[in-house]
Every structure is written in C-alpha cells, then in structure tokens.
Amino acid sequence: MELELRHLRTVRAIAEAGSLTKAAVALSLAQPALSTQLKRIERLLGGALFERGRDGVRPTPLGELVLNRARVLLPAAQLLQEEAVRFANAPVGRPRFRLGATHGPLLGALVDRLVQEHPGAAVTTSNSWSTREIIGQVAGGRLDFALVGVCGESLPDGAEQLAWRVVGTDPVFVMLAADHPLAGAKELVLDELAGEQWTVAPGEGCFADCFSAACSRAGFTPLSMYETDTASCVHLVQVGRAVGLCRATFPPTAGLVTVPLTGTPLTWRHLLGWHPAATSADTAAEVTRYARTAHTEAADRSPSYAGWLAAR
Template structure:
C-alpha cells in the first residue's frame, strides 16, 4: 500500500484525539474500520505508530517522526490546493473544458452519468476513477484530482469532506436484498429482515457507516449476522447465484440471470446518492447540469428495475390511499 494524504490525515486525527474511539467519531468511521486502516498504514511504514493503553493512545518514536513530517506536509499541500483552486477559478491559463473527471463508487448511476455526458458533449473526454472508498473519492475531489464525486451515504449520515465540498442529494433509495432465483423467498414481493436471520450475507466494502447500520438493523430484527462476505460486485453476484449467501444492494441494482432483487419490509436501510464538487473550482459552474444528468441516469436505472418499479408503485398507492382516507 502506498502512503496517501488521507493516511496522514488519519494519523494526525488519532494523535489529536488521543484515542481511536474519539478519532473514529471525528472522522465519521466505525472504530473497527479505523483500527484496520491504522494497521494497514503501520504495515506500510514498517512499524507501530501508536501505543494503545487504557487512557488512550500515545505516539511511538516512529509515530512522532511521522507526525513531525505530517505537520509540515499537510499545511503545505492545503496551501497548494487553495492556490491551485484560486488560479483555476480565475480562468488563468484555462481554455474550453476538454475533460470531465468523475469519481464514484460502483453502481448504475456512474455508468449512466458517463453515458449522458458523452452524449451531451461529444467533444469532451470523460475520465472515471472508481473505488470502494467513499472517503478516497471525496478527498480526490477536494484536492482537485477529480471534478465531481458520485458516492452514497447511509441514512442521514454526513458525507465525507463536508467542510470542503458542496454536496447535492441526487436520490434516496431503499436497500434491497438479492436472492438466488430458486431461494424460497424469491417468489415473495418482499421479505422481513428477520426471515433471513439464518443466511450468510455478501456486500461490497465501504468506509462509511453502512456496515454498522446493517448490524443495528439486524439486532432490531432479533439476530446477529452469522457471516458477511465483503468482496467485489461480481463476486457478490456469484455468491448469491450459487446460493452461498444473500446480498445487500441499492434498489436500482440490475437483476441478472439466476438472481432476483427484493425489497425488505419497512425499508430498514436507506441509501442516499450524492454528488459533490469543490465550490471554488471550475466544476462548480457546471454542477447544476451534472446533477441533472445524474438524476436522469438514476431515473433510467430505476425504470429498468422491475422490483423497484413495483415497490415505487405500491408505495405511491399506499400514500394515495392514506391521503384519501385523511380527506374523508
């Protein structure tokens, strides 16, 4: 693993907070996720950075060395970024836009956005970068390496880099479950989460709070997941198709042969699609157009999902009946 600026920010946050728990809260991460990230950073640097104790954490000699360099590097990079943004904002040396630089986590909206931008502006190249890490994508947009960050956030959780990026909510979807086509619950229009208590689960990784929100929803349903396989999208689909696990997906996720998507009763988990950009970068001038393209791409993906279309129609009917009943 190569050391990145986000790793230096993580090290500084831990030192400033004095404990992994407080640092995780400040960074918007689950404590186990931060501990795992710190271990990867320590392996990359060749030694332990912090000693853990009952009173918190204390930097080791290697940790002090890294922190000394971090206190120099991060302010210098921040100053460079601000100067670059001001330069770009002023229009100095800038000609017509030749590239859209998009970053996103995996899912239908990113492909739909690429398609719409390519169709709307055929003379402009579209460059993409994908990652399972929402924090990495957001940091790249904040640091000027990407024009737009297309990510998701669980429930009402704040997106990463909230202090440096402007965010627009593109859409809000329930989280669905993926089942093998021959699963006993597949013929049902929806399932209770508790009915899946004995299943193994599969999902793509992420560094937001979704794993914690899923675990909490399971506890409310009366069980703890026995096994969760975190892997890439193609492997998740395979594990579901062969009956090894059931999966979690966005409602717009396309069904494939041997697999169906179904809503969970009561929509215990919600996923928000977000588009972020630096408010002082040239990308801000086109943000409204890009948001419109993403919303249209999401609508297209929703229309292609028969299970989501049925869920939306059922919800609309329930709301309509509730309004009619209140007006009587």
C-alpha cells in the same frame, strides 16, 4: 538551516502524540532519528519546544507559540497547494469532467449522458470503494466530481470539504438466487433471512452498524458477512452461497432477483459533490441534473424497484 513546513509538521506530530515514541511511529521514523531532528529544530528556533516527563512530553511556552503558528500555516499551505493544483488542471478550450465514484449503477449512465451532451468533452472516471479517497481527490483538485453513496441520512467522512446535492434515495433490497425458496416473495421481513450468510460490497461509514442494528431489532444476529467486490457478491448469491444487500437500483442480473424488505429498515442516498472554488462548480447544476436522470432511469430498469415505487 531555515525553518521549513516539514519542521512544523514534526512539531505538530509530537504535540498530538504526546510522546516521542508515539510520534516516531506516526512519522515512520526511528525514535533516535526523531530526537535528533527535534534538537535541530529547537536550536533553529532558539529554545526547548517540549518538556519531557514520565508521562511523555508537553509544549513549553515557546512550543505553544510555534504550535499556534503551525496550526495556521500548515492548513494555509495545504490550501495553497490544492488551489494551485485546481488552477493548473483547469480545462482549456473544451469541457472536462473528471468523475470519481464508489460502487453503484449510476456512473456509467452519467458518463453516457455527458458524452452525449458534450461530444468534444474530455470525460474520465476513477473508481474506489473509499469515499474518503474520492473526496480527498476532489478537494485536492485531481477530480471534478464525487459520485458516492451513504447510509441513511449520514454524510461521508470529509464531507465538509465539498458542496453536495442529493441525487436520489433508495431503499436497500436483498439479492437472492433465482432458485432461492424466498425468491418469489413480493417483500421479505428481515427475520425471514436470519439463518442466511450475507455478502456486501465494501465501504466506509455506518452501513455495517445500521445493518447489525436492524437485525437486532428483528431479533437475530447476522451470520458472517462476506465483504467483497460487486462481481464476487453477485457470484456468491447466484451459486446460493449467500444472500446480498444492494441498492434498489441494482440492475437486473441473470440468476438472481432483488426483493424489498418490509418496513424499509435500511436506505441509501446517492450524493454528488464538488469543490465550490473549482472551475467544475460552473457545471455542477448540469451534472446534478444528469445524475438525477440516471438515477430515475436506473429505477425504471429494475422491475422490483419499479413495482415497489408504484405500490407507494
């Protein structure tokens, strides 16, 4: 048997877990199977890698040596795999734009602009509520660009893997049914909605915490939140079951209105990301320009946002 990367991953998992039991759970193995595997690795490397005690396991000097090498080799192997995928998927003969996006109004407009400016280009899209998933696909060479949103000044998980540009920053508005008693307001103070049910599209990051903190500052604790897809959020608002939180660029929709919140307690940034070593980096400035144009046009299409901007 020769040493393989999977052996190093096993050793690393045991060291990180601190016990064979926890490592077996993390690796989806039965503990006896993991113990047998560890013994084979130890025979291959010439000695014990871990000392076992009542509090779990800790690396021996030989184990520390192996772990130090694993911390270099495993990331390097991962990087090689990602570079190979990017190289193998590099466009040949015509432009290609593989876009990944979270929920938001900008993706469709960006696709339209890219197809308009590059009639022969291959433009594909992938959608997920998970920014972590999209960023991982861009970092791994399976997508060219990530178009995602984040709360306030935060960054998404895994942001360090990509280069980023800000497309635009929006206030967060409230969605109300068109016949809601407060639907005609030019602005709403958050505590005016203290007795409402809420709905919002799912996502990662700090938005839920920031919303709860804003409600706390306004003197109330929000009632239960329906976290569901955008279409279901819209339906719940239209039938009066909840009020919603949305970016100010949310497009006009029959049966509901969007209203600014006084003092802008919540904001949302749209970001465009790409891997600096990928071929797509050559078109990043152009795609950023198109995304910013799409953001401006989305703001212009929203009467409530256009009015909010004009007042400032």
